[in-house]
Amino acid sequence: MAPTVADRVAELTGRAVATLAPLGSSHAWELYRAELDDGARVFVKALPDAAPEGEFAGMFATEARGLAWLGGSFGSPVPEVLGADDRTLVLPWVEEAPPTPEAAERFGHQLAAMHATPAEYFGAPRDGFIGPLPLDNTPRDSWPEFYAEQRLLPYLARATDRGALTPADVRVIERAVDSIGDLAGRPEPPARIHGDLWSGNVIWQDDGAVIVDPAAHGGHREADLAMLALFGLPHLDRVRDGYNEAFPLASGWRERIPLHQLHPLLVHVCLFGAAYRITALNAAQAVLRGD
Known part of the structure; x- marks a missing residue:
């Protein structure tokens, strides 16, 4: 048995x-x-x-x-x-506590400490998963190349095969992918990132938070913060305040939020279909506008 x-x-x-x-x-x-x-x-x-x-x-x-x-x-x-x-x-087992501004600021410090620990490269020694989907972690030295080839194009192809995107949608998103090199901002070394840091993977405690269900890899640290903003997080401004106090973000990080959100949105199109089509398309258009 x-x-x-x-x-x-x-x-x-x-x-x-x-x-x-x-x-x-x-x-x-x-x-x-x-x-x-x-x-x-x-x-x-x-x-x-x-x-x-x-x-x-x-x-x-x-x-x-x-x-x-x-x-x-x-x-x-x-x-x-x-x-x-x-x-x-x-x-x-983690006992949850109500999120407070003080816990949010502490969480920002915790997240900064994790991101400040360097990764060897963009990617990981082994492929992984994001939710139930496979995640290509083949190591690369260039973040724009890694993000385009292993975080956007595979899920764009999967979403297209599913019929959740129109040919016009695909063209817009492909244009956003082509622009990554120009919009990526100042190069940063790879950081240890969670990789799937939506609010449901944050468990609040009195003195900060615990994060679970990672798609861990060496990546761009702005990706975790952009995903926290995607579906909303209590006291997000205080999280960012604590983070910036410990490990300041590079200039222009706000304008790059849609770029970093495009990957999880394409994953959601793959998992849930056309319900996320407009949100993904809006993020691609924001990338092209430089919002």
Whole structure:
């Protein structure tokens, strides 16, 4: 008989599972809160017991490596990985607190500390995932080339194949992609970035925040901040204030927000179809206008 989720958690943590409470699902995997036999509570992300790994093979091990890599700087807002294999990820349970201006400013400091830890190149040693989609992390030395070839064009092609974009949409977005070299701003070294930092991946605490579900890689630090703005984050101005106090952003960062948002918007077009078509098109047009 295949091991159950509780069996897998016990094997990974070395402690028996006293209770396992389902929290719903996300994409193809299930979420749980577990209490171990020593009273510790943990968060579990797992493929269903009977589900084949298929296209998600290695996803949780990749996520665990990404969290450990992002957490390799003092003050980084990343949880410790308690255990992971190809089917299961176990993290400490984080008690949420209401977001406050003070926690937001502290989170800005934490995010700056993570970004200030250098990456070797744009990309990562292994390919990864963003949500359930594959993510090409082939290392490159040039951010405009990396962003165009590995963060925009693959998802533009996937969205086009899905029929979610019109030929006219594609032409506008291709023009935005062609302009990256001119609009990228002053070159910056690759930073350790989360890569999928929308507000749902921020868990607030009294003294800052914890970030989860990364698509970790060496990238442009403005990408994480632009994605925080994409779907809204409480006290975002205070986050930016704290960030700029610790690691000031380069001039022109506001004008580059649509450029950095184009990647997650194309990912959303791939996942959810034409519901995000206009938003992605608007971002491409803003890029071309230099808004």
